[in-house]
Amino acid sequence: MIPSRTFVTVVIAILSIATSTDAVMNGVGKLPVMGYNAWNAFACNVNETIIIQTAQYMKDYGLLDVGYNHVNLDDCWAMKDRSATGEVMSDTTRFPSMNNLTDQLHALGFYAGIYSDSGWFTCAGYPGSFMHEEQDAMTFQSWGFDFLKYDNCAIPFDDIVREGVMGKYQRMADALVKVAEDTGTTFIFSLCEWGWNQVWLWGAQMSHSWRINGDIEPVWRSIASITNSASFITQATNFYGRNDLDMLEIGNGNLTYDEAKTHFTVWALVKAPLLIGTNLATISQEMVSILKNQEIIAINQDPVYGTSISPFRWGINPDWTSNATYPAQYWSGPSENGTVIMLINTLSQPADMFFNLTESPWIRAGIQYSVRDLWTHTDNGTAVRDFTAIDVPAHGVVALLLKEDGYESAGMMPPCAGEALTQCTAENGTKYS
Template sequence: MTPLLKAVSAIGIALVSLLGSVAALDNGVARLPFLGYNTWYAYQCNIDQDLVLTTAKLMKSLGLLDVGYNYINIDDCYAEKNRSESGDIIPDQVRFPDIKSMTDEIHDMGFKTGIYSDSGWYTCAGYPGSFMNELRDATTFQDWGFDLLKYDNCAIPYDDIIRQGMVGKFQRMADALATLAQTSGKPPLVFSLCQWGWNQVWIWGKNFGHSWRITNDLAPEWDVLAPIINVNSFISQFSDFWGHNDMDILQLGNGNLTFDESKSHFTAWALLKSPLLISTNMSAITSEVLEILKNTEILAINQDPVIGQSISPFRWGINADWTSNGSFPAQYWSGPSENGTVFMLLNTLNEPSEMFFNLTESPWIRAGRQYSVRDLWTHTDNGTAVRNFTAHDVPAHGVVALLLKDAGDEPTGLEFPCAVWIQCMDQNGTLVEG
């Protein structure tokens, strides 16, 4: 075994060990990725109570609540810059004059609500953070009627004050949320960690969060989406029920993504079991973006009640397997679902491409069987695949999403005994070569 293979093997053993020792948080909320709306990328600090309520009404009238987008989350900048004399966070008295009535009205529409805070002294926009006020703030957020807390990572206290690492910094709020649930008798707030960057949050975040950001902020550009997909190709196994790699808020409807890039963006986020949060001006949303967001066949995979795990690569494609390439991430992905095996074929090239694979390259496909093919974007049944599949003319940065269901034994009389010739052997011990 070469030194490189030994290193890869050691990494694999370490990952298996970690997976065996880390359990996802199961406290009765957010078993599946949450879906909804977040104000940040659409409006940043330019938010107020009327805007949030108008957005919620639009989400409902456009049918997004009906297909599962049931959270309306406000992000940073909703508060006064200073706490009250008693130490409480105060909503901005002009922009959010009655925040409890706002959450009540949103709940009456059928939504849940989310709010934002920070694990440091201040939020990223300079408003009061929750360090050393964790239980006080958690209680305030619950009293205001919120169901979810996004918790950010700015304004970190000095080392001789905090005296703990990133895990402990978020553990403080996790403990406060658990204490609040016990004392109030209400369901715990969903805890969404925003510990961005390469800090192995996908390993430790499962101890107390329902989702955890895995990269820095997203922008609506293919050159930003591709590296995030690349990161996920190595950590997809950490997503399951109760805990999810958060690839950041969807950027559909913002920037200059093509229609095909937008489909790839949504497909990857959904099938990798990321939370799906919209952040665009809902009064100006296009029919093309709505068509993508309301793809119920893709959403059904994200919200699968039986299978919690994400899809993962079975072949990288233009790169050797296990190659990290932020510009050209893995192209061939698959995973189990309640209703069959899901495939994502991602054309990372800058030109249209033909994409071919043998079915049994995916660990979820049985040899000697044929499979019916459902296209999750055209919403059509496309015949039966035997041994292999080819997607023709996949657009540049485009995607093909398929659901394959077992359709019985493959036809008899096929020319070759094995679809893949690795260790294909006759009963008498003779290797059969293609």
């Protein structure tokens, strides 16, 4: 059975009411969601049988065991028209009983997710929730769902909505809070607004995650572009709210094995939700092994540090350069067990990648560091002052965990490392040059 929680899911508008604040205090929604979303693999060709079979694949492949515990519907689950009293209804052929669906998912050990839209219609033309927010929220709760993805199509005219983008989403956030007050259960609320330059400024006020870009495609060009977008807003991510880079396309399209590893590593280490978008009936075990890298997942689910890793050097481009083809290459951040380093080779051929340790703000001068490779799962000796990753594959990634391993040896020359060398000064005022 599904694990019990004091609150079924996470907080909505975490600063606004006591119910939500209690959810935060209980740790609900603290970490990124992991699971499955049906859209990229099936689009509108989805039904109850496919969803339950997918959940079974999640169990059979061991994905549930490593943390992928959500199975979420996307668009096209509804009838085209509401009932005479305004209720949204599930498709009577493909989803004859939503309660039966959620009961089966819960019995398999999963939380169940559903989809709606902040406009008149969903992106596929089914009923949206505008002006039905509380009614729909109560319906979703009565069906047993735990998660709501909320899209941005069919926007009402300005003279009807009379709100900015934030206000349009706040309507459903408020409705979910009302349902929480009335029933004692809440939803994980995931915004899908697509605007990386604005949504992160307010998304954390009302949701678990917020989309920062348009729909992902299973090609390197899309992975690079989304990585570029994420590189400028890493400060928006922390416990209870994070940038959503869209679904994991591991095993879809034309991504090579190395590109798929990079895709997964970026999403996991920037603390994005990890929602698989692949048809699990056809995925290879090689690709499943990427999704099950528990050392990478441990960073995504770190209980001590909720922040994203961030670039410390862009690499090919000058720092702070936006380039959708060649995004930032050198990233780092803190974790419960050491400093995380991510190196991305954005070139189309293998390359060595070098950095001075203290370029990362999380590395201390005068300390040597043990090196753990999070993909080879090997301990690779000690790094002193700098590190070079040899022959990183085209569009490939290196993920490392650096742990303090004592002081540098005495008498190191030069006496200061990296950029500090230009101001390296003895106690008597003599500068090293």
